[in-house]
Amino acid sequence: MVYLNTTMGVYILTNTAKYEPAINENSISFDSYEKMAEYYFRNIDTKPFNAYYERPATLSLLPEVKGKRVLDAGCAAGWYSDWLLKHGASVIAVDFSPNMIEMTKRRIGNNAAIIRADLNDPLSFIEDQSVDIILSSLTLHYVKNWEITMGEFGRILKPLGNLIFSVHHPFMDFISFKRENYFLTELLNDEWETPKGNVTVQFYRRPLNTIISSVIDAGFIIERLLEPMPTKKFKELEPQVYEKLTNKPHFLFIRAVKN
Numbered sequence: 001m002v003y004l005n006t007t008m009g010v011y012i013l014t015n016t017a018k019y020e021p022a023i024n025e026n027s028i029s030f031d032s033y034e035k036m037a038e039y040y041f042r043n044i045d046t047k048p049f050n051a052y053y054e055r056p057a058t059l060s061l062l063p064e065v066k067g068k069r070v071l072d073a074g075c076a077a078g079w080y081s082d083w084l085l086k087h088g089a090s091v092i093a094v095d096f097s098p099n100m101i102e103m104t105k106r107r108i109g110n111n112a113a114i115i116r117a118d119l120n121d122p123l124s125f126i127e128d129q130s131v132d133i134i135l136s137s138l139t140l141h142y143v144k145n146w147e148i149t150m151g152e153f154g155r156i157l158k159p160l161g162n163l164i165f166s167v168h169h170p171f172m173d174f175i176s177f178k179r180e181n182y183f184l185t186e187l188l189n190d191e192w193e194t195p196k197g198n199v200t201v202q203f204y205r206r207p208l209n210t211i212i213s214s215v216i217d218a219g220f221i222i223e224r225l226l227e228p229m230p231t232k233k234f235k236e237l238e239p240q241v242y243e244k245l246t247n248k249p250h251f252l253f254i255r256a257v258k259n
């Protein structure tokens, strides 16, 4: 393969062969996200869990992004990529779903490097120490081997670069899925209702210690850990779920810095 170095710190393939990530048994929920891409594009801006619970927390952890090179790891329909561009960052957006990649392109056009890749694999198209910030919202619980992913995040981040991510809260999954052994990392099936019918979404539940250790073992220092409350707007829209979220954590948020 021949790569061309771009100003974004991304190597773009120059030959005619399309870069195709190897979708295999590690690429869980691939078909589910392929199916949901259009639905995601149409609904993600205002879905209460995203707009009034996840995003305020993630945005509160972001440092100044103006002039920074940011990787949006698991960009889905491009909400964060769009926000980052509007706030002056240059963006590399990555997702393994071709349909999601199309949705990101539909949202932000050619204003970012939008690349189809599987986070289970090395991100060899991104140069060492070329990225200031990695933002990964609600994606890493689909990734099996965090050693590879965190290692790659450490490789591409500049020294003192930030990693900000949100994942399912380990206690939420342990309780909601009525698991027996908290200390296991296990693959679970969830059912999501969409206008196209129910979609099965698989993800990995990991104990808190595994989440934290994977980050630290990859050479990061954890600066912040959030278990946020939903916002007032969430309460207006979904008062019952709001009450639930003020009693039980749903997502976990971490900001780490490369050591």
Ligand SMILES: C[S@@+](CC[C@H](N)C(=O)[O-])C[C@H]1O[C@@H](n2cnc3c(N)ncnc32)[C@H](O)[C@@H]1O
Residues within 6 Å of the ligand: 027, 028, 029, 033, 034, 044, 050, 073, 074, 075, 076, 077, 078, 079, 080, 094, 095, 096, 097, 100, 117, 118, 119, 120, 136, 137, 138, 139, 142, 143
């Ligand atoms: C819940 S969505 C992310 C939401 C998005 N960050 C946002 O806030 O709008 C999860 C995304 O991760 C992508 N994804 C899941 N596993 C992946 C993997 N192994 N490699 C790359 N992308 C993955 C899915 O295709 C989907 O677009």
